[in-house]
Amino acid sequence: MSVTAQISTVHGAPPLIYTLTLSTSRIQEVNSPGVTMTLNVSNTVSGSFYGFSWNVTDPSGSIRSFVYYVAANGPFLTLAVVYPRDFSGALVKYNGTYRINIFQTYPNPTALVATGRFYTGLTDSLSYQRTAQVFILAQGYASNENITMRILHAGIPASGFPISQLADGNGVFSYLWPIPVSTPLGDINVSLSGQVTVKKPPDSQIFTILPTSVSISQLVANLTLLQGSRIAAFSFAAVYPDGSQAKTGTTTIRVLEPDGITIHLVSMTYNTTVNAFEGTYRIASSDPSGGWAAIIDANSFDDVYGNVGPSTGVVRGFVVEPAASQNPQTSTVTYLLLMIVVLLAVALTFLVSWVLFFARKKVQRSVLKVDLQSIEREAARVQNRDFFGKVRDQLKQRQQAKPEEGAKDG
CATH class of the missing domain: 2.60.40.10 (Immunoglobulins)
Structure with missing residues (x-):
C-alpha cells in the first residue's frame, strides 16, 4: 500500500512530499515478522530535524504509538518502523483492520501526513x-x-x-x-x-x-481378443493436486477412426479393483485397420463435486491390424494341428511299411510249402524216389537259406 501527501514546511521552499509503503496488506495473528511501514519524505532540508508520530489502532480500538525524530542529510528522508515490534505493548492478537495514522510533529505544528491500513486474519490465505x-x-x-x-x-x-x-x-x-x-x-x-x-x-x-483441478497424465489403450471379438480397453487415473486419486465421477472419451472423422464414444467409470477408470470399445470386423486414437478432452472429467480436468486434452494412439491377422493364438493352434497331422502321416507310413514287409515273408513261406507238396505227389507217381529225394533235399536247403538272406536284407 502506498499513500502520498504534500505539505509545505518552510515559506518559499518546495512542499514536502510523503509516501507511505507497507510490506504487506495482510498478516495472521502473529507478532513476527509483522508489518514494515516505510515513510519516504522528499524535499527535506539537509541538517534540519523532523519528528513523526506513528499511531496504529487495532480492531479493539486500542492505540499504540511510536515517535521518530531524525535529522535530514539531504533532500530525501526514509523512515521505517515495524508493527508490533517497535510499538510498546503492541500485539497482533485481534482479527480485523489495523489503521495507521502518521503525524508530523516537528518542525510544523502537528499535521496528518500519511494514512494506511493492513488486515489481520486467522487463515494464511483468503x-x-x-x-x-x-x-x-x-x-x-x-x-x-x-x-x-x-x-x-x-x-x-x-x-x-x-x-x-x-x-x-x-x-x-x-x-x-x-x-x-x-x-x-x-x-x-x-x-x-x-x-x-x-x-x-x-x-x-x-x-x-x-473447485480444485484434476490431472490425467496418461491414457492406456490395450487391444485384446474376447470370445472371437477384438476389444479396445482404455484406462486412466485421475489425480488431485495433493496426490490423492479421484474415485468418483465419469467421463466420455472419443475414439477416432483412421479417417479422422468417424468418432465412437466410450463411457469411463471407476473400477475399485484396479483403482482406475475403465471403458471398452468392441471393434467390429468391418471397422478399418490402421492408426486409431483415443482422446480425453480438456475439462471433460468431473468427479461429481465440480472438480474438473484435465487442463489440456490427453491423446493415446493405437493400431488396429486387419481382421485376418488379429488372432495370433489361432495361427499358433493351426500350426500345431498341421504338425500333428504331419507326424501322424509319418507314423502311418512307417507302420504300413512294416506290415507289408512281414506280409511278404509270410506269403513266401506259403508258396514254398505248396511247391514241396506238389513234388511229393509227383515222386510217388513216377516211383523214382531217389531222383526226387535229391531234388527235395536241394529245395529244403534253399528254403533254409531264404531266412538268412532276409535277415541280411533287414
Whole structure:
C-alpha cells in the first residue's frame, strides 16, 4: 500500500512530499515478522530535524504509538518502523483492520501526513482450492487454554467440526485443515472461542473455497481378443493436486477412426479393483485397420463435486491390424494341428511299411510249402524216389537259406 501527501514546511521552499509503503496488506495473528511501514519524505532540508508520530489502532480500538525524530542529510528522508515490534505493548492478537495514522510533529505544528491500513486474519490465505491445506493461527489466549474451532458453510458445520484443542504455553492456537474434495464451494466461516478468554472482536473470519483441478497424465489403450471379438480397453487415473486419486465421477472419451472423422464414444467409470477408470470399445470386423486414437478432452472429467480436468486434452494412439491377422493364438493352434497331422502321416507310413514287409515273408513261406507238396505227389507217381529225394533235399536247403538272406536284407 502506498499513500502520498504534500505539505509545505518552510515559506518559499518546495512542499514536502510523503509516501507511505507497507510490506504487506495482510498478516495472521502473529507478532513476527509483522508489518514494515516505510515513510519516504522528499524535499527535506539537509541538517534540519523532523519528528513523526506513528499511531496504529487495532480492531479493539486500542492505540499504540511510536515517535521518530531524525535529522535530514539531504533532500530525501526514509523512515521505517515495524508493527508490533517497535510499538510498546503492541500485539497482533485481534482479527480485523489495523489503521495507521502518521503525524508530523516537528518542525510544523502537528499535521496528518500519511494514512494506511493492513488486515489481520486467522487463515494464511483468503481463498483455497479443495485439497489444499488451510493454516489457522491465532494468539492472545491463556496458556494451555481449551479452544473450540468451528468451520461453517451456510450455517452448517463442515465434516468433523467443531473440534476442541489446547493453545500452547504462550497462548497460541494453530491448526492445519486439509480441505476435502467434497467440501461445499463458496464462503466458509472459521471461528475460535476460548474457554476462559473472551476476545472483542471475536476471532472469526470468512474465506472462500474454490473447485480444485484434476490431472490425467496418461491414457492406456490395450487391444485384446474376447470370445472371437477384438476389444479396445482404455484406462486412466485421475489425480488431485495433493496426490490423492479421484474415485468418483465419469467421463466420455472419443475414439477416432483412421479417417479422422468417424468418432465412437466410450463411457469411463471407476473400477475399485484396479483403482482406475475403465471403458471398452468392441471393434467390429468391418471397422478399418490402421492408426486409431483415443482422446480425453480438456475439462471433460468431473468427479461429481465440480472438480474438473484435465487442463489440456490427453491423446493415446493405437493400431488396429486387419481382421485376418488379429488372432495370433489361432495361427499358433493351426500350426500345431498341421504338425500333428504331419507326424501322424509319418507314423502311418512307417507302420504300413512294416506290415507289408512281414506280409511278404509270410506269403513266401506259403508258396514254398505248396511247391514241396506238389513234388511229393509227383515222386510217388513216377516211383523214382531217389531222383526226387535229391531234388527235395536241394529245395529244403534253399528254403533254409531264404531266412538268412532276409535277415541280411533287414
